Amino acid sequence: MSRRSFHRASEAERRQDLIQATLDCISELGLHGATVRKIAARAGVTPGLIRHYFSCKDQMMQDAYREVMTGMTSAVAAAANADQPNPRAKLHDFIVANLSPPVADGRTLSLWAAFISHVRVDPAFAEIHLESYLAFRSVLEALVADVLIDAGETPDAKRCRELAITINGVIDGLWIEGTLVGHLFSETPLPGVAIKSVEALLGGISLAAKP
């Protein structure tokens, strides 16, 4: 009776593997299908190892939630800061990134929804949600402020915040629609719809590259 051979991984990559396996299981099998055993099998380890890296299953779930949200926010923030120094182009790219893969993606949406449904159940999830919401909104608020200044306005904080709330809503709503039933309006690409909508919300400011 010989034991299974294994590889000793670094703590960082093992945790990452386990979290990714957790996310895979949740998105493919649902929350009640993402058991410790299935997650371990997906990660190629035995179930006991999970409790060597996480104090309990819930702890791993919370870390996985944080991972998803920081991943999304940093991806769209990076898209905004990628090329253009132009504030309008930055906001434009930010919006498009929110409505394109890998953010606009069935797997990501399933994960987000699964975690959101636990916000009311577990205060730890509520805190993670609040953190990630505020982080996202503050990025958006800064982008909006720069656009308004670039357009010659002198916006106060309240207006920027209200616009950020609204634009966040537009992005979220179209993100959900586009990801869940995107096949229904493939002839009406959502990024374009979103840009037009935000331009209207901004009072007609164009987000196209400056002439």
Added chain:
Amino acid sequence: MSRRSFHRASEAERRQDLIQATLDCISELGLHGATVRKIAARAGVTPGLIRHYFSCKDQMMQDAYREVMTGMTSAVAAAANADQPNPRAKLHDFIVANLSPPVADGRTLSLWAAFISHVRVDPAFAEIHLESYLAFRSVLEALVADVLIDAGETPDAKRCRELAITINGVIDGLWIEGTLVGHLFSETPLPGVAIKSVEALLGGISLAAKP
């Protein structure tokens, strides 16, 4: 040893009780806490009864999902047709109803999210989602068309659909934001934000009651 006494209910009300108990458990305990036993206890019956009314637990979940979505859509549709014959006031009330209780409510949002997270897992859930999405959007599309006509436009179907998609997005996004972190902007009531946003999206058409 005497058996527990019980009441023989009609099929309709028993099914309704079981579905409501299912929804209560999902929203309070999460998907993996909504077990057959907990649901039965909440409904005041024994677990075996569930399989007398539903072929399996999943079947009951699907019926519960359908119940949530038809409840939401019919609530907001009723709000739109309640008082005003004025198309603008109808759309106005429709939007406000979407962002007010009982639609904008933590329990409802938790349920919606829990079910959405299963759309990718189970094709039956995907079908229910598609049905309810199309039902909602077609109500909204009709409201938008009437508003445009009332404003003197002669809108084509494509424009109405695109506006409905966008407005649906705004409503969904603000609904989520408002329900999850509504306490953050109690001084900026979301219904007002939504109305202003939709007015902007409609090109400046006012949704206030006609003068």
Added chain:
DNA sequence: TTCCTAATTATTCAACCGTATAATAACGAA
């Protein structure tokens, strides 16, 4: 009232859950 039907309870089952503990093998240090 008496009887029949089926709604409801009670009980059982195999499978699976998350967690705990002990044995072992991988791999860096010396």
Added chain:
DNA sequence: TTCGTTATTATACGGTTGAATAATTAGGAA
């Protein structure tokens, strides 16, 4: 090379799960 540490596996445990079956009792029909 040898040794020690610890990451990893193996195994076990008590409790829970969804489902199946059998026993009963409620409530209408006759």
